[in-house]
Amino acid sequence: MNIDIPALNTKIGDKCADCPIHHRAVCAYCEKSELMMLETMKSYSNYAAGDTIIMAGDNMKFVGSVVTGVASLSQTMEDGRRQMVGLLLPSDFVGRPGREYASFDVVATTPVTLCKFERKPFEKMLESTPQLRERMLEMVLDELDAAREWMLLLGRKTxxxxxxxxxxxxxxxxxxxxxxxxxxxxxxxxxxxxxxxxxxxxxxxxxxxxxxxxxxxxxxxxxxxxxxxxxxxxxxxxxxxxxxxxxxxxx
Amino acid sequence: MNIDIPALNTKIGDKCADCPIHHRAVCAYCEKSELMMLETMKSYSNYAAGDTIIMAGDNMKFVGSVVTGVASLSQTMEDGRRQMVGLLLPSDFVGRPGREYASFDVVATTPVTLCKFERKPFEKMLESTPQLRERMLEMVLDELDAAREWMLLLGRKTxxxxxxxxxxxxxxxxxxxxxxxxxxxxxxxxxxxxxxxxxxxxxxxxxxxxxxxxxxxxxxxxxxxxxxxxxxxxxxxxxxxxxxxxxxxxx
DNA sequence: CGATTCATTGATACACTTCAACAGACGTGG
DNA sequence: CCACGTCTGTTGAAGTGTATCAATGAATCG
CATH class of the missing domain: 1.10.10.10 (Winged helix-like DNA-binding domain superfamily/Winged helix DNA-binding domain)
Structure with a gap:
């Protein structure tokens, strides 16, 4: 989990097979036919450093993968106190399937390229594609472990x-x-x-x-x-x- | 302390259909035939308050569900500082499929009854049972959200x-x-x-x-x-x- | 009944926050 | 090219929330 990828020396095309993160991202276990299906529902977006990619409460029209750059997942209290709850690096997944509204803010801390999937079609595909769901489960379990390590840091470290x-x-x-x-x-x-x-x-x-x-x-x-x-x-x-x-x- | 009881010794029988948590636990979406399969690999264990159910580093021979009682998931530093990273209530899942060794301590805070599944057969069934994996994914996503809420609490709340x-x-x-x-x-x-x-x-x-x-x-x-x-x-x-x-x- | 565990309460200490001033880097426009 | 505003980071002084240390109380149990 969380290994930086080499800098891109090729343009990111629409071919999943050429994607620099496809061996680590949610689509890692997908076969050619499944990748082709993903290609029909995906698009790329670029964000500048500081841009808010998703705001807590937003209706989630997409989920996706970070292709390049770093984004942060954070929560803000009414009085302004803020806590980051995750760092999103290349290949990390953005959004939660099955959830209509975002729970956290996603902000680009460096310029970010996102590979977006329309949420509904993606969810549907998730239901019918064991490879996709298996990788998803793995990734979420890793994130959960990382979150728990961080809880020790937040609660007990100087x-x-x-x-x-x-x-x-x-x-x-x-x-x-x-x-x-x-x-x-x-x-x-x-x-x-x-x-x-x-x-x-x-x-x-x-x-x-x-x-x-x-x-x-x-x-x-x-x-x-x-x-x-x-x-x-x-x-x-x-x-x-x-x-x-x-x-x-x-x- | 850790008394393994034959399934029939308590109110909780070996019939999953009668289980008080089966509509919320990992098996929630399973059909009769699948429940029957689960029944072949499960057993119940009782733990007294204070018992360590799993120690970090343990080789995980089982996963399971909390049926009754409360357990905690925690991490301890060398000098004794301790941080709980999860609260396990009835219907919550214990253990991580696909992981050989435990990352955290699991301790019973009240008397606990655990519905245990041997890990290997369970993992195998997880691969072949979409309903099981779907519920698992849901539960892990919920835990991740809860962990992130908790990070806000630990980092920023009074x-x-x-x-x-x-x-x-x-x-x-x-x-x-x-x-x-x-x-x-x-x-x-x-x-x-x-x-x-x-x-x-x-x-x-x-x-x-x-x-x-x-x-x-x-x-x-x-x-x-x-x-x-x-x-x-x-x-x-x-x-x-x-x-x-x-x-x-x-x- | 003493023994043990769990909880309360007080006094003091200190790690971190808060408030505030300032300095350097950078870009922008006159 | 300089004046300027802005953003980021540093540093100081003072305040405070929580930890630490220590004593006592309350509940449970063999």
Whole structure:
């Protein structure tokens, strides 16, 4: 789950077989004939960073897959308090079949390309296509596990542990294609603002800023240009997460 | 502790059709022939309050449904900090098909009766039984929504809002079978200790105790015998949760 | 009956929030 | 090219909600 895909060097056409995410997305187990059927109900949309893709309460006319970019799933209380409840990466599924109205906001945090399926036809196909439903079930179970790991973070970790955990997750994920030597360290681009991190971690943006700089001052991480992180001592960062040696987070 | 009983030893017989939860559990959409098949792979187990039903890391030999009682799904850090990540009530599913080892602890918080299915045969049946898989998908999607609601609670709600939300959920869920009049109020048994509530809400047990008594002092709830809650003014409690009018929690 | 578990209550500590000021990066338009 | 506004991030000072530590009470049970 959640492995970044190589940058697209081809245009995204309407052929599912050429799709960069089709081996990981909801359609992963579909056969040619089923992919052809999906092609009849799909379309692509692009969103700019910051765009709201779906608002909680919206009547859902489509579901779909993230093809490129990063989007966030979040909830907002009446007084403005906000909590991110999921990060949507390429191949992740957007929307819930069988539900008429959206429960959460979906916002593009980077430019996003979405492969959309009209909801009704998709639901109908889901009923009659075991492969589709099987993959769907798998993906939802993975998301549930991830959500539960996050609950531990939100409920019990300190601010410093939260930051370290987030850096860990983003770093590992971004480096997962070209596995790095744990001793030689890793570099990565932090594509979230301090505010977005705060919304994710259940903190304020000031606390996020302070804790990141504390980790820097303590030599756990180095910073280039505010959003570019260098982790020289990988195990040191792991220690700071509060998780046991193995990490616990499934990537 | 963990007494495996022959199916006929209790009120709960081996006839799925007579099962008190069969209209809500994973088997809800199954037809007679399928129920009969399930009957060949199932058995009942009883657990005392406090018993560990599954430990994280265990090799999962079974999955199943909670028939009676309440169990909790939780995670523990090395230094003892604990976070509940799910509440398992009658009809809820236990275990994850397709996964060999358990990711979380499952502990009985009250005496629990579990309807167990051997994992391998169940998985096989899941593959070949659309009704079973459909219900499974529905239930997992509901759990995911509930987990995400809980993330908002853990990340952004105050202690008082957390308590009110928990009372709301347990109350609604326990009264969902025999629907109550929202104006006449509701009564329910709070089957969790203060410590269990604390683990669920990401608080300490002292804070839980203080906040429950504060809600009582403010006339939002009444208490009988520490664990028996009476809610006269339903909307008042709803206000205290911080959620918008509609509640948001799916039952 | 003491023993044990569960819950309440008080005093104090501190992690994080809140409020506020400021600095750097960036783009825009005169 | 500079003045400007905006967005993002940093930093300080003060406030507060919840944790921690500690003692006591209430209920249950063999």
């Amino acid at each position: 601010a410093r542990e939260k930051i370290a955990s987030l850096l860990m997750i983003i770093g590992k994920r971004q480096n997962s294609l070209s596995p790095f030597d744990m001793n030689s360290g890793m570099k990565f681009e932090l594509s979230l603002t301090r505010e977005a991190m705060a919304d994710y971690l259940g903190l304020t943006l000031e606390t996020v800023s302070r804790q990141i700089n504390a980790l820097k001052k303590d030599g756990v991480i180095e910073l280039e240009k505010k959003r570019h992180v260098i982790v020289k001592d990988f195990t040191r960062l792991l220690d700071e997460t509060g998780d046991d040696a193995d990490g616990g987070y499934v990537i | 202690a008082r809002e957390k308590i009110a939300s928990l009372l709301m959920i347990i109350g609604k869920r326990q009264n969902s079978l025999s629907p109550f009049d929202m104006n006449s109020g509701m009564k329910f048994e709070l089957s969790l200790t203060r410590e269990a509530m604390a683990d669920y809400l990401g608080l300490t047990l002292e804070t839980v105790s203080r906040q429950i008594n504060a809600l009582k002092k403010d006339g939002v709830i009444e208490l009988e015998k520490k664990r028996h809650v009476i809610v006269k003014d339903f909307t008042r409690l709803l206000d205290e949760t911080g959620d918008d009018a509609d509640g948001g929690y799916v039952i």
